[in-house]
Amino acid sequence: MAMLEQGADKLEMRIRELEQELEDLRINCKTQIEKSLSRYKRVIDFTSEGYLELDRYSNIISCNETFLKLIGRDREDVVDKPIEDLYVKDSVFVHFANRHHLNFEADFYMDDGGTIPLLCKRSMIRDQDDDPIGYFVFLTDLTEIKNTLDDLQQVQFRYRTMYKNAVQGMYQTTLDGRLLRANPAFANTFGFETTSEMLNYPGGVEGFYKNVEDREALLAALRSRQLVRNYEVEMVRPDGKTVWAQISARLAEGTDGKTFIEGILIDNSEKRVAEEKLRKSRERFRYLANHDSLTDLFNTRYLYKSLDRLISKSEETAKPFSLVFLDMDNFKQIVDTHGHLNGSQALREVAATFRENLTEPAYGVAYGGDEFVLVLPGFGKEQALAHAQHIRACMKETTYLTSKGLEVHMSASFGIATYPDDAEDRESLLALADEAMFRIKSRGKDAVGITPG
Template sequence: MPEGSPEKFKILIVDDVPKNIQVVANILQNEGYSMAFAQSGATAVELVRTNPFDLILLDIMMPEMDGFEVCRRLREDPKTADIPVLFLTAKTDTESLVRGFETGAVDYVTKPVKDAELLARVKTQLELHRSRQRLLLINQQLNAEIAERKKSEERYRSMIRNAVQGMFQSTLDGEIIDLNPAYARILGYDSPEEVLAVENMADTFCFDPADRAVMIDRLKVEGLLTNYELKIRRRDGSPAWIMLNARIATNENDTPFIEAIAVEHTARKLAEEELRRSREKFRYQATHDSLTGLYNTRYLYQALQELVETAGAQSTPFSLVFMDVDDFKTVVDTYGHLKGSQTLQEMAGTIQETLTEPCYGVAYGGDEFVVVLPGYDKAQALRKAEEIRTRIRETSYLSNHGHDVHIRASFGIAAFPEDATDVNGLLALADQAMFDVKDEGKDAVRASRRRR
């Protein structure tokens, strides 16, 4: 079974309503995930403490012990603190979402559950969980390697002539004069004789002539280099990294040459590079919505709090645009959940095309989006929102799939500091302005009319 296949992931579904559990289980069962179920918060906590789970799908509204309390208890226990929790909830108000993230939830899915959204968010969280486990393993391996290297360094100093280490002599121009079998193997050759038969060695074995020039200049000044890292090229063209102890010596004719001992540490460099890429991927996935590629709500709340503090200190405005797709259910009912998700992806692209830094879009949940406009007062925000609305109206979605879908959306705007000076207040006012548009006929832009 390949690593990361659905069968290897175990998911706990927690809901006090059996029918809700069955709906979610049916969606996940088709993907082959292994599942367990709990109908109360207390049962869920006990199951998690005695069984390994990769992900918990947790209902918020439950009697006796609600989802917030379950999440809090799991985060307090070191044995369960790292298990990702994804809330299943019909509560989409800002206060509930903020509280959920504060108690340790990583994401949420709104009820009624949509197949495509649930599968996408479950897959993302499982991949993140697996990435965290890999990072931990890589860190452990790197730490073990570092510890072993420290033990070995003393031995290396007394084993200069040992064949395990690569040894070579070269001209200052990089042409190898002599080498031992170990260094030939590092270069990817079977014998020193094969290496010495290579023409133009300097360009063949060195990835960057500038690196060699820097090394030689340092040798001329310092006389000796220890633990100097150099990137070289193997016989097959692949890169390798060696750690050099090198010095400039002279032969009987007083001609200077380099003699060096080389220890390969390619595996460590590749592991470090993999760790760097994994960290970058983790950082991206932690702040971006898996469906649309826009920022997610976790990023939004943190970034807005920082923006409130900065804008307040500098006395500069900014605005929020809250956007909701009009009658999106019709698109889903007509074309299906998959095409609905593809429509949201394309619409997110339309939003991004209208924005330049430092402005950005956020996938707020379902068919709702938020646009953050640093430096925009309310009048400027109205113009930008109208531009986005017009672009969406004029765009034909799903055209690459043989359809011609036209979307309308309602927009609400709140401005800092004119309407509110706190994150929750701004979001609530922008949300209310959007709902006012819905009540008055949809497909329009309205600014909040509140004054502090």
């Protein structure tokens, strides 16, 4: 009886330790998420464009200050409102649409009673299961572009002055791509010091398109509508540098009766870089929601959800699955000898050993500290035992921290539990695998134990 009470006390103590480790992990994950959100918010707040985040029903969840300044409204005037309530519906002009992206321009209502034309680039946000959960929208003020196009049509003198001094690239070409005129901004966008140098470039404007099909599509749109606005295309300079351009162009007729193209080109390369950074930041945020930042293994949040799915699937298919709970042997000695940084690197390398010896749908989980869980779908107990022995052997044969000029050998204690043979729920399954591992620890470590032991 005394031994049972002593064992129960140890188990209770271990449970408290695990609960504390889980709390520490939760705090660490929360800190990482808050840092990612902070970086994401800084990018959004400092962008020169308006930004909206919408839910799946196109209601506005959040916006940046640039958008509020564009329309002259307060945040409470727009948040929780459908985006379509903010613009004149009859003014909508769609440039591009598919199931993931929508580019359109519309006149947005301003607080002073007027309207402002904005280009809206909406992209779908999906969760880890690829289900749509909302949208993010970048909004660009088109007032200057529209005014410029009006001026091109109405005032020749103003057109020529603007053509020479405009920040945007302006150009004229023949239909077959020969450059007729270009302003300094257009020449500078493609790496030329002077417009004359650019006009003498033998490749013509067609040589600036990364894909010739993109220019053919622009020509087809011009022939069909005479005018194209905000056509976004990937272009390339003679030195090989990529230019993401937004082109507004129209067909015009010269004094000789020949048709030519004149247009405005805006270099959107920096904006595309910012959008790509934002996209990667979102991807990293979603990745960290289910992965351990140190080892890149899955985290316990993913483990618990996955186990619930595996249990349901096992009940449907009558196929078992196994958990391998493992704890590194004498890991504190490694940290005390070689330092915390090398200790962290050792855990990363051990995680790599797991990945090399796990084939999907099997996966590894960083459970906390120097503890890990291996999930083996479809594995009965004997299969799981054999696989755990194989991984144990691989660990013992591997020399770790060689990249740091060290030769460290490590081992671990393993415990196995199988569903549904050993337990009927995830908590019991984890507890039994943990108990099996601790029996190995108490018997000398560096071995594999099963449930029941």
